Amino acid sequence: xxxxxxxxxxxxxxxxxxxxxxxxxxxxxxxxxxxxxxxxxxxxxxxxxxxxxxxxxxxxxxxxxxxxxxxxxxxxxxxxxxxxxxxxxxxxxxxxxxxxxxxxxxxxxxxxxxxxxxxxxxxxxxxxxxxxxxxxxxxxxxxxxxxxxxxxxxxxxxxxxxxxxxxxxxxxxxxxxxxxxxxxxxxxxxxxxxxxxxxxxxxxxxxxxxxxxxxxxxxxxxxxxxxxxxxxxxxxxxxxxxxxxxxxxxxxxxxxxxxxxxxxxxxxxxxxxxxxxxxxxxxxxxxxxxxxxxxxxxxxxxxxxxxxxxxxxxxxxxxxxxxxxxxxxxxxxxxxxxxxxxxxxxxxxxxxxxxxxxxxxxxxxxxxxxxxxxxxxxxxxxxxxxxxxxxxxxxxxxxxxxxxxxxxxxxxxxxxxxxxxxxxxxxxxxxxxxxxxxxxxxxxxxxxxxxxxxxxxxxxxxxxxxxxxxxxxxxxxxxxxxxxxxxxxxxxxxxxxxxxxxxxxxxxxxxxxxxxxxxxxxxxxxxxxxxxxxxxxxxxxxxx
Numbered sequence: 001x002x003x004x005x006x007x008x009x010x011x012x013x014x015x016x017x018x019x020x021x022x023x024x025x026x027x028x029x030x031x032x033x034x035x036x037x038x039x040x041x042x043x044x045x046x047x048x049x050x051x052x053x054x055x056x057x058x059x060x061x062x063x064x065x066x067x068x069x070x071x072x073x074x075x076x077x078x079x080x081x082x083x084x085x086x087x088x089x090x091x092x093x094x095x096x097x098x099x100x101x102x103x104x105x106x107x108x109x110x111x112x113x114x115x116x117x118x119x120x121x122x123x124x125x126x127x128x129x130x131x132x133x134x135x136x137x138x139x140x141x142x143x144x145x146x147x148x149x150x151x152x153x154x155x156x157x158x159x160x161x162x163x164x165x166x167x168x169x170x171x172x173x174x175x176x177x178x179x180x181x182x183x184x185x186x187x188x189x190x191x192x193x194x195x196x197x198x199x200x201x202x203x204x205x206x207x208x209x210x211x212x213x214x215x216x217x218x219x220x221x222x223x224x225x226x227x228x229x230x231x232x233x234x235x236x237x238x239x240x241x242x243x244x245x246x247x248x249x250x251x252x253x254x255x256x257x258x259x260x261x262x263x264x265x266x267x268x269x270x271x272x273x274x275x276x277x278x279x280x281x282x283x284x285x286x287x288x289x290x291x292x293x294x295x296x297x298x299x300x301x302x303x304x305x306x307x308x309x310x311x312x313x314x315x316x317x318x319x320x321x322x323x324x325x326x327x328x329x330x331x332x333x334x335x336x337x338x339x340x341x342x343x344x345x346x347x348x349x350x351x352x353x354x355x356x357x358x359x360x361x362x363x364x365x366x367x368x369x370x371x372x373x374x375x376x377x378x379x380x381x382x383x384x385x386x387x388x389x390x391x392x393x394x395x396x397x398x399x400x401x402x403x404x405x406x407x408x409x410x411x412x413x414x415x416x417x418x419x420x421x422x423x424x425x426x427x428x429x430x431x432x433x434x435x436x437x438x439x440x441x442x443x444x445x446x447x448x449x450x451x452x453x454x455x456x457x458x459x460x461x462x463x464x465x466x467x468x469x470x471x472x473x474x475x476x477x478x479x480x481x482x483x484x485x486x487x488x489x490x491x492x493x494x495x496x497x498x499x500x501x502x503x504x505x506x507x508x509x510x511x512x513x514x515x516x517x518x519x520x521x522x523x524x525x526x527x528x529x530x531x532x533x534x535x536x537x538x539x540x541x542x543x544x
Contacts, residue, residue, distance in 0.1 A: 048146030067394030111155025153193025
């Protein structure tokens with residue numbers, strides 16, 4: 001009796017029988033548990049997420065909203081950072097922008113878990129429950145940063161490698177055709193994901209050739225050349241038509257121990273350090289126990305790719321071509337490839353049942369605790385969004401943040417919750433406001449901030465202007481005031497996060513529109529309103 005038949009015979013009923021359909025059902029149960037935070041909150045506390053929504057909302061309404069058409073221009077869609085925009089643009093007419101955003105986030109969870117399962121099955125030739133450990137990793141630091149294009153790329157990377165291995169046993173032509181399609185789609189998702197796909201294919205193909213020795217060198221060389229050829233169409237299109245190929249390389253390196261090792265210890269950073277550390281420790285312990293029991297082994301090919309990815313974290317630069325966290329974001333696919341490499345070596349039905357029940361407890365408990373935390377953070381977002389509703393349609397909004405920008409420590413990314421660096425972007429959705437710091441950069445995004453009044457470009461600080469001190473806040477108001485005087489704009493507003501109305505220096509030419517416990521929405525006074533003897537700051541204080 002084979003291992004697979006033995007396991008099936010030991011557990012003839014239920015979700016723990018190692019069949020593809022049963023495991024797929026169990027995978028979606030785990031995904032539903034992981035998605036609990038999305039189901040109970042209106043505004044997910046995901047760092048870059050509001051900027052993604054704002055950009056797509058502007059693209060979808062560019063010709064219908066005068067404030068948008070006067071300040072933004074649609075650019076090329078042939079960019080290695082555009083796939084999430086395309087998905088959202090397809091969903092917006094049916095769902096609206098915010099429901100579409102939640103569907104996209106759910107899609108990322110689905111792709112990550114099912115992609116890991118599919119890759120394992122394709123590599124080992126049989127489905128198993130062990131790769132579903134990926135469900136405990138779906139909420140991770142990269143996801144909470146809101147790198148949506150990259151996370152789409154990671155999910156598609158898993159499916160692309162799975163397709164490569166599966167089709168390799170059926171049809172070489174089909175394998176190459178599917179590889180070329182995945183390469184093109186991954187390039188549209190993210191350049192790093194495209195590069196990881198190329199590295200993964202190269203490692204798998206070199207392993208295939210090495211196992212086939214001592215065959216003739218010429219057939220092996222032809223095979224490697226054909227495999228490399230799947231990347232030619234995507235690269236040719238990128239070089240010929242993408243505005244991103246003109247971006248300066250601008251490599252920046254940081255080889256400190258914290259910079260290179262913390263992406264692994266901080267892998268699951270959601271803000272709850274105890275929960276994150278316990279989950280990561282449990283995942284590592286489960287892998288060690290499974291391997292020590294010798295009922296599970298590591299697939300050599302996938303394990304090798306995971307090791308290469310981990311080495312890339314240790315050697316690649318911190319940023320390139322305007323993209324940051326280039327090295328640290330690869331820790332996640334390294335971990336997922338390691339999980340996908342878990343392959344059954346001997347029948348272990350009881351261990352599989354215990355493992356599956358443990359996954360339900362870990363993923364469900366993590367989802368429930370995250371949901372509780374997100375509901376709390378949602379109250380903070382709700383207060384800010386109520387203030388944003390007081391903006392006049394089409395107003396210009398300049399955000400500022402009084403809390404320091406955080407990169408975290410060894411086990412957590414940030415302690416300020418919710419983080420508001422991009423919260424002001426919701427004004428674009430709610431009031432069709434021109435938020436000057438959303439991600440709309442030439443060569444990087446399909447939307448470019450091109451104000452008819454070029455003076456506004458001086459306010460486009462990313463991710464957000466700092467107002468940690470009274471001096472910084474005064475300097476910001478002075479800069480905005482200078483832009484108003486040069487441009488003649490009359491509806492410019494400033495929203496400061498983690499600084500109430502009472503914390504503003506005296507004498508600033510601002511009037512309070514709305515004051516919250518942790519934010520202040522101010523209108524910049526026009527020159528006509530600044531008559532001698534006017535006490536602007538008294539207006540601010542009386543509103544607080």
